[in-house]
Amino acid sequence: MDDKKNIIVGAGLVGSLLGLTLLRKGNRTTIYEARSDMRMSAKASGRSINLALSHRGIKALEMLGIKEQVLQYGIKMKSRIIHALNGDILVQDYGTREGEYINSISRKTLNEILMNELQKIQDDAIVFDTKLESVDSHQNEFVFSSKNGNRIVEKNCRVFGTDGSASNTRDYFLNQSGHLRFNFSQTYQNYGYKELTLPASPSGDFQISSEGLHIWPRGHFMMIALPNPDGSFTCTLFAPFYGLEGFDSLRSIEEVENYFTKYFPDVFTKFDDLAEQFFENPIGNLVTVKCSPWHHNDSVLLLGDAAHAIIPFYGQGMNCGFEDVYELNRLIDEKKNWVEIFAAFTDCRKSNSDAIADLAEDNFVEMRDKVGDPLFQKKRAFEVELEKRFSNYYSKYSLVTFRPDLPYSTAMKRGRRQDEILMNFCATYATPDLDHAYSLLQEEGLFG
Numbered sequence: 172m173d174d175k176k177n178i179i180v181g182a183g184l185v186g187s188l189l190g191l192t193l194l195r196k197g198n199r200t201t202i203y204e205a206r207s208d209m210r211m212s213a214k215a216s217g218r219s220i221n222l223a224l225s226h227r228g229i230k231a232l233e234m235l236g237i238k239e240q241v242l243q244y245g246i247k248m249k250s251r252i253i254h255a256l257n258g259d260i261l262v263q264d265y266g267t268r269e270g271e272y273i274n275s276i277s278r279k280t281l282n283e284i285l286m287n288e289l290q291k292i293q294d295d296a297i298v299f300d301t302k303l304e305s306v307d308s309h310q311n312e313f314v315f316s317s318k319n320g321n322r323i324v325e326k327n328c329r330v331f332g333t334d335g336s337a338s339n340t341r342d343y344f345l346n347q348s349g350h351l352r353f354n355f356s357q358t359y360q361n362y363g364y365k366e367l368t369l370p371a372s373p374s375g376d377f378q379i380s381s382e383g384l385h386i387w388p389r390g391h392f393m394m395i396a397l398p399n400p401d402g403s404f405t406c407t408l409f410a411p412f413y414g415l416e417g418f419d420s421l422r423s424i425e426e427v428e429n430y431f432t433k434y435f436p437d438v439f440t441k442f443d444d445l446a447e448q449f450f451e452n453p454i455g456n457l458v459t460v461k462c463s464p465w466h467h468n469d470s471v472l473l474l475g476d477a478a479h480a481i482i483p484f485y486g487q488g489m490n491c492g493f494e495d496v497y498e499l500n501r502l503i504d505e506k507k508n509w510v511e512i513f514a515a516f517t518d519c520r521k522s523n524s525d526a527i528a529d530l531a532e533d534n535f536v537e538m539r540d541k542v543g544d545p546l547f548q549k550k551r552a553f554e555v556e557l558e559k560r561f562s563n564y565y566s567k568y569s570l571v572t573f574r575p576d577l578p579y580s581t582a583m584k585r586g587r588r589q590d591e592i593l594m595n596f597c598a599t600y601a602t603p604d605l606d607h608a609y610s611l612l613q614e615e616g617l618f619g
């Protein structure tokens with residue numbers, strides 16, 4: 172459409188997918204990445220070792236013809252596997268229809284596939300060890316510095332900011348927030364997270380079922396675990412920073428071991444070096460970032476976590492970022508110029524990223540607390556029967572996770588109303604009737 176140079180800031184998951192998309196469209200693109208090339212190191216760096224990849228993310232991979240290449244490394248998770256404190260295990264299927272499962276995938280493997288694919292088109296597309304240092308919004312100048320001390324100034328380019336939740340590209344907007352009427356909020360949870368590896372058994376097998384995402388709900392804190400292809404699990408403990416059962420109460424080996432013996436007794440003995448890992452691994456922050464607009468003319472566009480970081484409790488942050496790329500691709504094909512593309516992008520994505528941010532906050536309470544609640548369990552079991560009987564009924568989780576044809580905002584509105592109706596219904600009737608519930612939901616058009 173024009174001959175402006177494309178610059179992408181950050182070759183994480185979203186930046187790499189975006190790079191591949193732009194290169195496939197014939198747009199010459201340079202991606203600056205602050206870190207070293209992860210393919211040169213055996214160890215994963217950065218946040219969350221594995222992630223749940225689901226239909227919205229897969230839709231974007233399919234668009235680029237790399238769905239199967241990625242999914243061969245995924246492990247299917249069909250259910251939530253809930254561990255009660257007394258050792259009871261409850262298995263709740265995520266969905267009832269063919270293909271309704273989520274995939275545990277290594278962040279590093281996925282990112283590497285994307286980098287390899289984009290470098291097949293343009294070998295020098297990614298410039299590693301080079302960080303965006305500062306932005307001069309008035310001169311439209313982006314200053315990068317490399318590890319070896321080089322300074323690169325990019326001027327009058329089209330810049331895509333995919334540099335994550337602590338984005339420096341966002342400074343372009345923050346530096347002139349009054350002029351651009353830029354809204355920005357950043358909200359940290361009082362909770363942090365710590366990752367711990369549950370190793371494979373000596374024979375290399377999984378020590379707990381690999382068919383689901385494990386949850387140990389403990390009221391105001393919880394642990395989850397996702398399987399890895401080598402037989403291990405990545406467990407993530409989410410707990411308050413301070414106070415009762417908080418990270419600050421875990422200062423000695425004894426305190427950590429007592430905590431795990433008390434709250435996670437069925438898995439505690441399966442770790443080799445729990446306390447060692449506990450003190451070695453950092454505590455991560457959980458932040459929600461909301462801002463708008465995400466674009467300025469055809470100069471700068473924010474995507475992925477840089478535009479909308481969310482807390483991880485719906486497993487949708489990356490999926491939402493991948494959906495950003497899918498939608499941008501669609502708009503590039505539809506619109507006449509980049510000004511229109513960027514404006515339409517903010518327009519169509521903002522309300523949806525706000526919706527998934529809110530849903531993720533709801534789901535934190537649901538996962539750590541409600542999944543252990545008898546009424547919630549009764550409603551969930553009833554809803555599974557409803558989905559089995561009426562194939563055009565989708566639970567809120569299914570609407571969000573398995574219906575990429577529906578915007579997040581629609582999934583949220585519809586899912587919340589369904590939950591309200593079914594919770595009341597299950598509280599009212601000892602043995603709730605499927606046909607009766609169907610007619611109530613049908614009255615409000617909550618099908619299809």
Ligand SMILES: Cc1cc2nc3c(=O)[nH]c(=O)nc-3n(C[C@H](O)[C@H](O)[C@H](O)COP(=O)(O)OP(=O)(O)OC[C@H]3O[C@@H](n4cnc5c(N)ncnc54)[C@H](O)[C@@H]3O)c2cc1C
Pocket residue numbers: 180181182183184185186203204205206218219221222223224301302303304333334335336337338339340364407455474475476477483485486487488489490491492
């Ligand atoms: C504990 C946890 C679990 C999660 N689980 C899931 C899940 O199951 N499913 C899911 O869909 N999502 C999940 N997420 C969310 C997911 O990790 C993010 O949404 C996703 O990583 C966003 O990708 P991104 O490319 O926008 O940003 P990032 O992954 O943060 O990548 C940003 C990239 O930019 C680079 N960069 C940063 N600053 C600069 C700079 N100044 N100059 C140049 N480069 C820079 C970084 O090095 C990095 O490579 C989880 C998040 C957390 C914290």
